[in-house]
Amino acid sequence: DAKTTQPPSMDCAEGRAANLPCNHSTISGNEYVYWYRQIHSQGPQYIIHGLKNNETNEMASLIITEDRKSSTLILPHATLRDTAVYYCIVRAPSGGSNYKLTFGKGTLLTVNP
Amino acid sequence: NAGVTQTPKFRILKIGQSMTLQCTQDMNHNYMYWYRQDPGMGLKLIYYSVGAGITDKGEVPNGYNVSRSTTEDFPLRLELAAPSQTSVYFCASSQRQGSDTEAFFGQGTRLTVV
Numbered sequence: 466d467a468k469t470t471q472p473p474s475m476d477c478a479e480g481r482a483a484n485l486p487c488n489h490s491t492i493s494g495n496e497y498v499y500w501y502r503q504i505h506s507q508g509p510q511y512i513i514h515g516l517k518n519n520e521t522n523e524m525a526s527l528i529i530t531e532d533r534k535s536s537t538l539i540l541p542h543a544t545l546r547d548t549a550v551y552y553c554i555v556r557a558p559s560g561g562s563n564y565k566l567t568f569g570k571g572t573l574l575t576v577n578p
Numbered sequence: 579n580a581g582v583t584q585t586p587k588f589r590i591l592k593i594g595q596s597m598t599l600q601c602t603q604d605m606n607h608n609y610m611y612w613y614r615q616d617p618g619m620g621l622k623l624i625y626y627s628v629g630a631g632i633t634d635k636g637e638v639p640n641g642y643n644v645s646r647s648t649t650e651d652f653p654l655r656l657e658l659a660a661p662s663q664t665s666v667y668f669c670a671s672s673q674r675q676g677s678d679t680e681a682f683f684g685q686g687t688r689l690t691v692v
Contacts, residue, residue: 499680508582508668508683509621552620566670566681568613568620 469553474573477547483540485572487553490534496555498529499566500538504549509568512538512551543576550574580604584669584684591659591691599654599687601669609672610652611636611681612644614665621668627652659691 470488477483489498499514513520513527515536520527526539540547552571585600603610608629613621613636623636627646641663643655652671656663666688672681 506615506666506686508670508685509681510683511680514680566621566623568622570618570620 469555469569471551471553471569471572473570474575476575476577477540477543479545479576479578480542483543483547483574483576485538485540485551485553485574486535487538488535489553489555492533492555493557494533496557498527498533498536499554499556500525500527501552501554501566501568502547502549503552503571504546509552514556540574543574545576545578548574548576582669582671582682582684584667584687586687587685588688589690591656591689593659593661593691595659596655596657597659597689599656599667599669599689601652601654601684602650603652603669603671603682604650605671605673605682606649607671607673607682608649609681610646611670611672612642612652612654613668613670614638614663615668615686616665624654624667656689661691663689664691665689 497514497516500512501509503509513525515527529536550571550573582603611626612624615621622638625644627633630649633644666686668686669684670681672679
Protein backbone atom coordinates (compact mmCIF):
# COMPACT_ATOMS: atom_id res chain seq x y z
CA ASP A 466 0.00 0.00 0.00
CA ALA A 467 1.18 3.50 -0.75
CA LYS A 468 2.32 5.68 2.14
CA THR A 469 0.62 8.91 3.12
CA THR A 470 1.88 12.19 4.56
CA GLN A 471 -0.27 14.42 6.76
CA PRO A 472 0.48 17.50 8.84
CA PRO A 473 0.75 16.58 12.51
CA SER A 474 -1.76 19.18 13.67
CA MET A 475 -4.23 21.78 12.50
CA ASP A 476 -6.60 24.28 14.09
CA CYS A 477 -10.01 25.36 12.93
CA ALA A 478 -12.61 27.78 14.25
CA GLU A 479 -15.98 26.36 15.17
CA GLY A 480 -18.48 26.75 12.36
CA ARG A 481 -15.83 27.14 9.71
CA ALA A 482 -14.78 24.56 7.16
CA ALA A 483 -11.88 22.32 8.12
CA ASN A 484 -9.68 21.27 5.22
CA LEU A 485 -7.33 18.41 6.01
CA PRO A 486 -4.67 17.64 3.39
CA CYS A 487 -3.06 14.31 2.61
CA ASN A 488 -0.21 13.54 0.26
CA HIS A 489 -0.08 10.10 -1.36
CA SER A 490 2.26 10.64 -4.28
CA THR A 491 3.05 6.92 -4.74
CA ILE A 492 -0.57 5.80 -4.96
CA SER A 493 -1.32 3.12 -7.54
CA GLY A 494 -4.10 3.39 -10.06
CA ASN A 495 -6.33 0.88 -8.29
CA GLU A 496 -5.79 2.06 -4.71
CA TYR A 497 -8.50 3.84 -2.77
CA VAL A 498 -8.13 6.76 -0.36
CA TYR A 499 -9.83 6.21 2.99
CA TRP A 500 -10.34 8.61 5.88
CA TYR A 501 -10.91 7.58 9.49
CA ARG A 502 -10.93 9.63 12.66
CA GLN A 503 -10.26 8.80 16.27
CA ILE A 504 -11.84 10.88 19.00
CA HIS A 505 -10.03 10.94 22.31
CA SER A 506 -8.63 7.37 22.19
CA GLN A 507 -11.94 5.83 21.18
CA GLY A 508 -12.00 3.29 18.40
CA PRO A 509 -11.39 4.76 14.93
CA GLN A 510 -14.48 5.76 12.98
CA TYR A 511 -14.88 5.53 9.21
CA ILE A 512 -15.57 8.85 7.49
CA ILE A 513 -15.37 8.49 3.72
CA HIS A 514 -13.41 6.94 0.89
CA GLY A 515 -12.88 7.45 -2.84
CA LEU A 516 -10.96 6.33 -5.91
CA LYS A 517 -10.91 9.09 -8.52
CA ASN A 518 -14.04 11.15 -8.23
CA ASN A 519 -14.86 13.54 -5.45
CA GLU A 520 -17.16 12.06 -2.83
CA THR A 521 -19.59 13.52 -0.33
CA ASN A 522 -21.60 12.00 2.49
CA GLU A 523 -23.33 13.27 5.59
CA MET A 524 -20.06 13.67 7.45
CA ALA A 525 -17.61 15.13 4.97
CA SER A 526 -16.43 15.67 1.42
CA LEU A 527 -13.36 14.14 -0.17
CA ILE A 528 -11.56 15.98 -2.93
CA ILE A 529 -8.98 13.96 -4.88
CA THR A 530 -6.65 15.74 -7.30
CA GLU A 531 -6.71 14.71 -10.92
CA ASP A 532 -3.29 13.06 -10.69
CA ARG A 533 -4.48 11.34 -7.46
CA LYS A 534 -1.28 12.26 -5.67
CA SER A 535 -3.07 14.18 -2.96
CA SER A 536 -6.49 14.63 -1.42
CA THR A 537 -8.33 16.89 0.98
CA LEU A 538 -10.94 15.95 3.54
CA ILE A 539 -13.42 18.75 4.11
CA LEU A 540 -15.62 19.09 7.18
CA PRO A 541 -17.97 21.85 5.99
CA HIS A 542 -19.01 23.23 9.38
CA ALA A 543 -16.65 22.04 12.06
CA THR A 544 -17.96 21.62 15.59
CA LEU A 545 -16.14 21.09 18.87
CA ARG A 546 -17.03 17.39 18.63
CA ASP A 547 -14.97 17.14 15.44
CA THR A 548 -11.79 17.56 17.47
CA ALA A 549 -9.97 14.29 16.75
CA VAL A 550 -7.02 12.64 15.03
CA TYR A 551 -7.79 12.18 11.34
CA TYR A 552 -6.11 9.37 9.42
CA CYS A 553 -5.66 9.28 5.67
CA ILE A 554 -5.10 5.74 4.43
CA VAL A 555 -4.40 4.31 1.01
CA ARG A 556 -5.78 0.84 0.57
CA ALA A 557 -5.31 -1.72 -2.18
CA PRO A 558 -8.37 -3.37 -3.72
CA SER A 559 -9.32 -7.03 -3.36
CA GLY A 560 -6.54 -9.51 -3.02
CA GLY A 561 -3.00 -9.28 -1.72
CA SER A 562 -2.62 -7.27 1.47
CA ASN A 563 -6.03 -5.67 1.37
CA TYR A 564 -6.95 -7.23 4.67
CA LYS A 565 -5.42 -4.44 6.66
CA LEU A 566 -5.63 -0.72 7.18
CA THR A 567 -2.19 0.80 7.74
CA PHE A 568 -2.42 3.74 10.11
CA GLY A 569 0.13 6.53 10.27
CA LYS A 570 0.18 9.22 12.95
CA GLY A 571 -2.60 11.25 11.36
CA THR A 572 -3.51 14.90 11.84
CA LEU A 573 -4.75 16.18 15.17
CA LEU A 574 -7.55 18.61 14.32
CA THR A 575 -8.46 20.97 17.13
CA VAL A 576 -11.70 22.90 16.69
CA ASN A 577 -11.67 26.05 18.76
CA PRO A 578 -14.74 27.92 20.05
CA ASN B 579 -27.10 -3.34 16.94
CA ALA B 580 -24.07 -3.54 19.24
CA GLY B 581 -21.42 -3.62 16.47
CA VAL B 582 -18.02 -4.64 17.81
CA THR B 583 -17.82 -5.27 21.56
CA GLN B 584 -14.58 -5.59 23.48
CA THR B 585 -14.11 -6.73 27.07
CA PRO B 586 -12.67 -5.80 29.44
CA LYS B 587 -12.30 -2.04 29.00
CA PHE B 588 -9.39 -1.82 31.42
CA ARG B 589 -6.99 -4.35 32.89
CA ILE B 590 -3.80 -4.32 34.92
CA LEU B 591 -1.59 -7.39 34.61
CA LYS B 592 1.57 -8.40 36.40
CA ILE B 593 4.59 -9.45 34.36
CA GLY B 594 4.29 -13.09 33.36
CA GLN B 595 0.52 -13.32 33.82
CA SER B 596 -1.75 -14.33 31.01
CA MET B 597 -5.11 -13.05 29.86
CA THR B 598 -7.56 -13.10 27.00
CA LEU B 599 -9.02 -9.99 25.42
CA GLN B 600 -12.49 -10.70 24.13
CA CYS B 601 -13.97 -9.37 20.90
CA THR B 602 -17.43 -10.07 19.53
CA GLN B 603 -19.24 -8.66 16.51
CA ASP B 604 -22.89 -9.07 15.62
CA MET B 605 -22.74 -7.91 12.01
CA ASN B 606 -21.90 -11.31 10.50
CA HIS B 607 -18.63 -9.91 9.19
CA ASN B 608 -16.10 -12.34 7.80
CA TYR B 609 -13.02 -10.24 8.47
CA MET B 610 -11.78 -9.44 11.96
CA TYR B 611 -8.63 -7.71 13.15
CA TRP B 612 -6.65 -6.92 16.27
CA TYR B 613 -4.64 -3.71 16.49
CA ARG B 614 -2.58 -2.18 19.24
CA GLN B 615 -1.98 1.52 19.73
CA ASP B 616 0.88 2.88 21.78
CA PRO B 617 0.71 6.46 23.13
CA GLY B 618 0.95 9.07 20.37
CA MET B 619 1.23 6.46 17.66
CA GLY B 620 -0.97 5.00 14.98
CA LEU B 621 -2.54 1.56 15.10
CA LYS B 622 -0.45 -1.52 14.33
CA LEU B 623 -1.97 -4.79 13.16
CA ILE B 624 -1.34 -7.78 15.42
CA TYR B 625 -3.43 -10.57 13.87
CA TYR B 626 -6.32 -10.84 11.49
CA SER B 627 -8.84 -13.43 10.37
CA VAL B 628 -10.65 -13.80 7.07
CA GLY B 629 -13.21 -16.25 8.43
CA ALA B 630 -13.91 -18.90 11.05
CA GLY B 631 -10.96 -21.25 11.40
CA ILE B 632 -8.54 -18.98 9.51
CA THR B 633 -6.08 -16.59 11.15
CA ASP B 634 -2.84 -14.95 10.11
CA LYS B 635 -0.13 -12.71 11.48
CA GLY B 636 -0.03 -8.96 11.05
CA GLU B 637 2.84 -6.57 11.65
CA VAL B 638 3.46 -7.19 15.37
CA PRO B 639 2.29 -10.73 16.29
CA ASN B 640 5.02 -11.71 18.74
CA GLY B 641 3.73 -12.41 22.24
CA TYR B 642 0.13 -12.91 21.11
CA ASN B 643 -2.13 -15.71 19.91
CA VAL B 644 -5.59 -15.72 18.41
CA SER B 645 -8.33 -18.17 17.50
CA ARG B 646 -11.47 -17.90 15.41
CA SER B 647 -13.83 -20.74 16.17
CA THR B 648 -16.95 -18.78 15.25
CA THR B 649 -17.77 -15.90 12.92
CA GLU B 650 -18.71 -13.70 15.86
CA ASP B 651 -15.73 -14.10 18.20
CA PHE B 652 -12.05 -13.31 17.81
CA PRO B 653 -10.23 -13.48 21.17
CA LEU B 654 -6.65 -12.29 21.61
CA ARG B 655 -4.45 -14.20 24.05
CA LEU B 656 -1.41 -12.89 25.90
CA GLU B 657 0.47 -15.82 27.40
CA LEU B 658 3.33 -14.15 29.28
CA ALA B 659 2.58 -10.48 29.74
CA ALA B 660 5.51 -8.07 29.38
CA PRO B 661 5.72 -4.31 30.01
CA SER B 662 6.15 -3.79 26.25
CA GLN B 663 2.58 -5.02 25.81
CA THR B 664 1.19 -2.07 27.73
CA SER B 665 -1.04 -0.50 25.13
CA VAL B 666 -4.59 0.09 23.99
CA TYR B 667 -5.97 -2.82 21.98
CA PHE B 668 -8.63 -2.39 19.33
CA CYS B 669 -10.63 -5.08 17.64
CA ALA B 670 -12.26 -4.40 14.27
CA SER B 671 -14.38 -6.18 11.71
CA SER B 672 -15.36 -5.67 8.09
CA GLN B 673 -17.84 -7.33 5.84
CA ARG B 674 -15.53 -8.67 3.21
CA GLN B 675 -12.21 -8.16 1.58
CA GLY B 676 -12.60 -5.36 -0.91
CA SER B 677 -11.72 -1.81 -1.67
CA ASP B 678 -15.11 -0.39 -0.89
CA THR B 679 -15.73 -1.71 2.59
CA GLU B 680 -15.36 0.09 5.88
CA ALA B 681 -14.03 -1.37 9.10
CA PHE B 682 -15.92 -1.04 12.36
CA PHE B 683 -13.89 -0.72 15.54
CA GLY B 684 -14.59 -1.57 19.14
CA GLN B 685 -14.00 0.93 21.92
CA GLY B 686 -10.72 -0.62 22.97
CA THR B 687 -9.13 -2.40 25.92
CA ARG B 688 -6.57 -0.42 27.89
CA LEU B 689 -3.95 -2.85 29.20
CA THR B 690 -1.19 -2.02 31.66
CA VAL B 691 1.52 -4.55 32.48
CA VAL B 692 3.44 -3.85 35.69
